[in-house]
Amino acid sequence: xxxGEIAKRAGVSRSTVSYALSGKRPVSAATVRxxxxxxxxxxxxxxxxxxxxxxxxxxxxxxxIPPASTRLTDVQLSFVxxxxxxxxxxxxxxxxxxxxxxxxxxxxxxxxxxxxxGVILMEILLHDPRVERLTxxxxxxxxxxxxxxxxASWWVDVDYAGLISRCVRHLADLGHEHIVLINRSDELxxxxxxxxxxxxxxxxxxxxxFGMTAHDVCCADDPAAGxxxxxxIRARWPEVTAAVTINEAALPGVQRALHRAGLAxxxxxxxxxxxxxxxxxxFHPPLTAADVPAGQMAQLAVDLLLEQITNPEATPxxxxxxxxxxxxxxxxxxxxx
Amino acid sequence: xxxGEIAKRAGVSRSTVSYALSGKRPVSAATVRxxxxxxxxxxxxxxxxxxxxxxxxxxxxxxxIPPASTRLTDVQLSFVxxxxxxxxxxxxxxxxxxxxxxxxxxxxxxxxxxxxxGVILMEILLHDPRVERLTxxxxxxxxxxxxxxxxASWWVDVDYAGLISRCVRHLADLGHEHIVLINRSDELxxxxxxxxxxxxxxxxxxxxxFGMTAHDVCCADDPAAGxxxxxxIRARWPEVTAAVTINEAALPGVQRALHRAGLAxxxxxxxxxxxxxxxxxxFHPPLTAADVPAGQMAQLAVDLLLEQITNPEATPxxxxxxxxxxxxxxxxxxxxx
DNA sequence: GACGTTCATCGAACCGGTTCGACTTTCGAG
DNA sequence: CTCGAAAGTCGAACCGGTTCGATGAACGTC
Numbered sequence: 001x002x003x004g005e006i007a008k009r010a011g012v013s014r015s016t017v018s019y020a021l022s023g024k025r026p027v028s029a030a031t032v033r034x035x036x037x038x039x040x041x042x043x044x045x046x047x048x049x050x051x052x053x054x055x056x057x058x059x060x061x062x063x064x065i066p067p068a069s070t071r072l073t074d075v076q077l078s079f080v081x082x083x084x085x086x087x088x089x090x091x092x093x094x095x096x097x098x099x100x101x102x103x104x105x106x107x108x109x110x111x112x113x114x115x116x117x118g119v120i121l122m123e124i125l126l127h128d129p130r131v132e133r134l135t136x137x138x139x140x141x142x143x144x145x146x147x148x149x150x151x152a153s154w155w156v157d158v159d160y161a162g163l164i165s166r167c168v169r170h171l172a173d174l175g176h177e178h179i180v181l182i183n184r185s186d187e188l189x190x191x192x193x194x195x196x197x198x199x200x201x202x203x204x205x206x207x208x209x210f211g212m213t214a215h216d217v218c219c220a221d222d223p224a225a226g227x228x229x230x231x232x233i234r235a236r237w238p239e240v241t242a243a244v245t246i247n248e249a250a251l252p253g254v255q256r257a258l259h260r261a262g263l264a265x266x267x268x269x270x271x272x273x274x275x276x277x278x279x280x281x282x283f284h285p286p287l288t289a290a291d292v293p294a295g296q297m298a299q300l301a302v303d304l305l306l307e308q309i310t311n312p313e314a315t316p317x318x319x320x321x322x323x324x325x326x327x328x329x330x331x332x333x334x335x336x337x
Numbered sequence: 338x339x340x341g342e343i344a345k346r347a348g349v350s351r352s353t354v355s356y357a358l359s360g361k362r363p364v365s366a367a368t369v370r371x372x373x374x375x376x377x378x379x380x381x382x383x384x385x386x387x388x389x390x391x392x393x394x395x396x397x398x399x400x401x402i403p404p405a406s407t408r409l410t411d412v413q414l415s416f417v418x419x420x421x422x423x424x425x426x427x428x429x430x431x432x433x434x435x436x437x438x439x440x441x442x443x444x445x446x447x448x449x450x451x452x453x454x455g456v457i458l459m460e461i462l463l464h465d466p467r468v469e470r471l472t473x474x475x476x477x478x479x480x481x482x483x484x485x486x487x488x489a490s491w492w493v494d495v496d497y498a499g500l501i502s503r504c505v506r507h508l509a510d511l512g513h514e515h516i517v518l519i520n521r522s523d524e525l526x527x528x529x530x531x532x533x534x535x536x537x538x539x540x541x542x543x544x545x546x547f548g549m550t551a552h553d554v555c556c557a558d559d560p561a562a563g564x565x566x567x568x569x570i571r572a573r574w575p576e577v578t579a580a581v582t583i584n585e586a587a588l589p590g591v592q593r594a595l596h597r598a599g600l601a602x603x604x605x606x607x608x609x610x611x612x613x614x615x616x617x618x619x620f621h622p623p624l625t626a627a628d629v630p631a632g633q634m635a636q637l638a639v640d641l642l643l644e645q646i647t648n649p650e651a652t653p654x655x656x657x658x659x660x661x662x663x664x665x666x667x668x669x670x671x672x673x674x
Numbered sequence: 675g676a677c678g679t680t681c682a683t684c685g686a687a688c689c690g691g692t693t694c695g696a697c698t699t700t701c702g703a704g
Numbered sequence: 705c706t707c708g709a710a711a712g713t714c715g716a717a718c719c720g721g722t723t724c725g726a727t728g729a730a731c732g733t734c
Contacts (some may be wrong), residue, residue: 002690013714018692025693026711045449049389050690053719058386060432068420077414084433088443092453095397096421096431106425113385115430223619252589258619282560284593335532339720350684355722362723363681387720390689681730688723693716700711 001044009042010035021046035164060093061305062116064107064130066123067098073221073248074121075276075294077142083120090306092117100128111137119306120144126192140308142301145194152316154308156301160195160246160274161202161321163290167244167272167323168203170288172210174242175334176270179207180233181216182226182245182254189218199246199274215240219250226253234261241334245273251283266332277326286328293323338381344636346379347372358383387498397430399453401444401467403460404435410558410585412521412613412629413459414480414662419635420457427643429454436467448474455642457481458576463529477645479638482531489653491645493638496659497532497583497611501628503662504609505540507548507625511579512630512671513607516544517570519582519591536583536611552577553578556587563590571598578671582610588620614663623665630660 007014012031019025020035027035040204044311052058063083066076084094092131099107108117111134118140127146134141135153146155164181171179181203183189188194200216207214215237219229229250233240234257235247243253263269265285275283277291308314320337344351349368356362357372364372375381389395390442403409403643409417420421421431436444447453448471455477458467463485470536471478472490479554483492492596501518508516518540520526526533537553544551552574556566566587570577571594602608614628637656645651 003692004690007494014691015693015715016713019713022692025713028712031712036402042500043449045445045451047390047690048446048450048452049386049395050719051692052386052692052722053384053390054692056719064435065418065421067418077409080433081402081404081409081435084402084435084443088435091442091446093447094433095441096400096417096433098418098421098425105428106421106430109385109428112380112382114382115385252619252621282589340722341720351721352685352723353683356683359722362683365682368682384720387689388722390691391720391722393689675734677733679731679733682728684725684727686724686728689721691719693718695716696716697714698712701709703708704706 001042002047003044006038006042006044010038025166030294057309058115060095060116061087061302062095062098062110062119063135064099064110064119064121065330066318067100073276074276074279075248075292077299078276078278082295084298090302092302107133111139112312118142118309120301120305123294124194126194126197127133140305140310140312141213142305144297144301147194150318154304154316154318156272156297156304158195158292158297158317159319159320161198162322163274164199164202164244164246165206166288167274168206168210168212168214170272170325170331171242171244171270172207172212174270174331176212176242177334178213178237178239179215179242180237180240181214181235182233182243182247182273183216184230184247185220185225186218195246200290203215203244213239219247221247221249223250223253223256226250228253228256230254231261242270242272242331245271247273247276248275248279251275251279254262255283265273265330270331270334272325272331280326280328283330285330287330288325288328290325290332291323293321296323338379343372343375343379343381346375361436387480387668390644394454394646395452396428397432397453398424398600398639399432399434399456401434401436401447401456403457404437410613411616412585412631414640415613415615416459416631416635419632420639423639424635427639429467429639429643444470448476455479455646457638457642461531462533463531477642477649479642479645481634481638483655484531487655491641491653491655493634493656494640494658495532495611495629495634496657498535499659500611500662501536501539501581501583502543504611504627505547505549505551507609507662507668508581508607509544511551511607511668513549513579514671515550515574515576516552516572516579516581517577518551519566519570519580519584519587520553520555521584522557522562523555532583540581550576556584558584558586560587560590560593563587563592564594565590567591567594568598577610579607579668581610582612584610585612585616588616590614592620602667607668609662609668617663617665621668622667624667625662625665626667627662628660630658634658 003014003017007017018034020027020032087094097106097110121143124143124145131147143155146157184196202212219225272288275289280287280289340351340354344354354372357364357369359407434443436448440556458480461480461482468484480492483494521533541551556562609625612626616628
């Protein structure tokens with residue numbers, strides 16, 4: 001059941017059927033009705049490949065995700081789901097492509113085979129080879145996170161430096177003097193992962209401004225590492241009374257370490273950071289934190305990408321989101337150790 | 338840069354370029370080399386839409402996921418990532434489509450627009466309307482989980498009944514006499530979610546066989562519900578000494594409730610069930626559990642789907658996986674309450 | 675030396691849509 | 705009544721690949 005069949009049964013030409021469906025040229029009401037009847041009867045749907053070939057666009061967006069070996073965090077996950085929904089709202093589909101490791105073939109296929117009209121790139125590094133590949137391919141793309149030279153590209157990011165800075169200020173207001181930043185993994189930081197770098201910068205700078213002593217440590221993205229990391233912190237700097245973190249995955253371990261050390265939250269120790277709201281709420285006690293607005297970021301990323309696709313000449317736009325800190329109950333005024 | 342341009346620069350016809358690339362007819366070594374040189378120089382990649390149109394297949398698989406509003410569990414997440422990787426290994430891409438709620442348009446687009454060669458359907462119900470839609474559309478598909486009338490369809494599933502049964506036997510061996518099943522949400526059970534139904538059946542049947550008293554309760558998929566659920570259990574059946582669960586998302590709440598009640602695991606209470614291995618290991622103490630092999634299921638689902646696509650006349654195949662129970666440290670012999 | 679194969683290549687048709695130009699017909703304005 | 709514009713429709717070309725049938729050359733066989 002293709003457009004020719006519909007045309008034959010409705011007694012019109014193929015082009016008339018096409019115009020009746022797209023509305024790009026006037027078609028008489030009677031003809032439209034006849035065509036619609038035939039379509040309803042035969043259950044016709046235009047072939048997406050043929051349409052893509054003719055129109056020169058696929059109505060599909062590519063979403064490049066970290067490979068499965070890298071454990072996806074809760075925020076990333078809800079981001080993926082939200083991208084799919086935002087795209088669906090604009091009648092677009094989403095093609096997934098893992099990247100990194102040995103998955104470059106997939107990335108290549110998606111990028112160079114004109115399979116998608118544009119790409120959303122997650123988890124980008126400060127110097128990211130994929131960004132260069134995309135730039136030279138001419139395919140529209142939006143990154144989640146931004147590269148060093150960011151003015152000329154399209155991106156959506158969370159203002160990690162600003163948010164962490166606010167967290168530090170919050171702790172300063174509560175009287176804390178010795179604080180620590182629990183960052184993400186060594187490798188990620190070493191590879192130039194933007195959020196980690198910016199969090200560190202915002203953390204140290206703000207703490208210094210308030211005359212606090214501040215330490216920052218890296219921690220792998222899993223509970224076991226969180227536990228070890230926190231015990232290490234206690235051993236090296238027993239005077240620390242509060243921690244700021246951007247490492248969601250390590251949280252359960254940190255919680256266990258706090259418990260083992262006999263530290264109540266927030267009575268004996270305060271904890272805050274940039275955390276997905278669902279995770280912050282599931283913590284015990286609920287975490288005072290800057291909630292990463294994954295859904296909003298996804299929506300924005302899709303909007304920016306579609307705008308860029310529609311108008312390739314548009315000047316690049318970005319969005320740096322700084323969600324407010326939600327006061328829950330994991331931070332309190334400093335107590336003597 | 339299309340195939341015609343390549344042909345022109347190599348001084349051959351378009352069909353020769355096509356045959357040189359596909360190898361479906363012999364082409365002289367000299368010509369192949371000349372064509373490859375031109376292709377390398379111009380960075381040519383065939384247009385995926387044109388190829389899909391001509392070949393009648395898209396080399397793309399559809400993956401129907403639960404909508405973003407339904408919080409995806411850890412298993413589901415790693416399943417998605419694994420499907421993408423398994424498909425990539427066969428040079429296929431994955432198109433995501435949410436379903437349920439108001440996302441039927443997306444599902445429709447994917448299914449009826451010939452955008453994909455086949456579909457993998459996650460989280461299916463015992464009576465699932467999407468299965469009927471797919472069946473009548475003639476598109477190959479594989480379901481994760483199986484419907485009542487399952488002999489005639491392709492699916493991969495975890496043997497929940499068998500696994501839960503093993504968990505119960507394990508508890509019986511340890512001397513427990515009063516146990517409870519923490520199932521998934523009311524709504525899910527009410528809507529006929531297979532795993533939940535089969536878990537219940539396997540649980541009650543096996544417990545009865547061992548002469549145990551067994552209760553089963555539903556619990557929403559979040560920590561707060563887990564906490565409330567467990568406190569309810571303690572209030573109603575204080576004699577219960579062990580729980581079996583298939584509800585991963587509720588676990589943190591259950592843990593908190595155990596802690597509040599002053600119950601050590603496994604000293605005061607035993608806990609086991611069907612849980613993703615990563616979650617089981619992150620628990621404190623690590624959970625004795627049947628690890629859901631998400632990666633293996635994804636691999637199998639993709640293999641089955643590709644087989645069905647290649648050979649539509651093949652008789653349906655299924656796989657019911659029963660991973661072994663991994664003994665960790667959350668179960669112990671019964672103590673007097 | 676005639677003949678059937680295999681090799682290598684070409685041109686044309688096809689996949690199923692969209693879109694452009696051209697051709698009637700209808701209609702309202704001058 | 706005439707003329708131009710708009711409505712309504714058609715045929716043909718095009719998007720960029722794949723594939724079929726045909727053709728000519730090289731080759732081994734009887």
